[in-house]
Amino acid sequence: MKKVKLDNQPVGPFPTMLVGASIDGKANYTTVGAGGCACLAPVLCVSLKDTHHTTKGILQTGYFSVNIPSVELLEKTDYCGLVSGKNIDxxxxxxxxxxxxxxxxxIEECPLNFLCKVCDKKGIRGFTMFFGEMIAAYINENCLSDGKPDPIKVDPIIMMGFSYCNMKEIIGHPFSEGKSLNG
Ligand SMILES: Cc1cc2nc3c(=O)[nH]c(=O)nc-3n(C[C@H](O)[C@H](O)[C@H](O)COP(=O)(O)O)c2cc1C
Known part of the structure; x- marks a missing residue:
């Protein structure tokens, strides 16, 4: 297949997250695509612009939350990335x-919630990548199947390019699909 050169821009795919923090005692949420899982230990990472209101709160308290919105929260999720808690509640x-x-x-309305305590951080070109030890995790009961998080029920929003996408179906299982190629 012929390869076409793209601009050096991060196009994704990225999970859409709502990162929460308390700033001067008040809750604030912002939309974040830059982040995810930092390692196989329960450590999440989120990269936030230094000037964001949320960044101020994480630096004040040492804690942040990662909330996974479902598709039905798309409008509010996008809005949280359009306006700042500096001006809007x-x-x-x-x-x-x-x-x-x-x-x-x-966020109660998000089916998945992770509470993180900052365990490390790294400045990178006007952003801070916060690493957070997961200290509590919650899921809506109705998003479980056989006691495990069900991706289709959670219905997360994936961002890629200039689009938000949903996850249509389960197509396989990790550490399983490749086994047939193993000798
Ligand atoms: C889809 C989407 C993804 C975003 N991803 C990030 C991100 O990864 N890091 C970041 O610092 N800002 C990101 N932003 C921008 C912030 O969400 C936005 O500037 C927000 O208004 C900051 O809010 P705050 O000042 O209340 O923290 C994103 C916005 C959108 C719409």
Whole structure:
């Protein structure tokens, strides 16, 4: 297949996340695509512009939450990436809930929530990549199948290029599909 050169821009795919933090005691949420899983230990990472309101909150408290919105929250999710908590109260968009384990708000309406304590950070070209030890994780009961998170029920939003996409179907299982090529 002929390869075509692209501009050196990160096109994805990326998971769409809503990162939560408390700033001066007030909940705020922002849309983030840059981030995910940092290693096989329960450590998540999110990269946030240094000037974002959310960044200020993470630096103040040492905690952040990663909330995975489902497709039905697309409009609110995109809005959280359009406006800043410096000027607009984004906490009213959702019902916030908290865990006594750490000081970051989580979003009731998101089916998956991870509460993280900052364990490392790295500045990178005007952004800070925060690494967060996962200290609590929640899922909506109705998003489980056989006791495990069901990706189709969670219905996450994937961003790629200038599009948001959904996940249509399960097509296989990790550490399984390749076995047939193993000798
Ligand atoms: C789809 C999408 C993805 C985004 N990803 C990131 C990201 O990975 N890191 C970042 O710093 N900002 C990202 N942004 C921009 C912030 O969400 C946006 O500037 C937001 O208004 C900052 O809000 P705050 O000042 O309340 O923290 C993204 C925005 C959108 C719409």
């Amino acid at each position: 984004k906490s009213i968009l959702f019902t916030s809930f908290f865990s006594e384990e750490g000081n970051a708000p989580m």
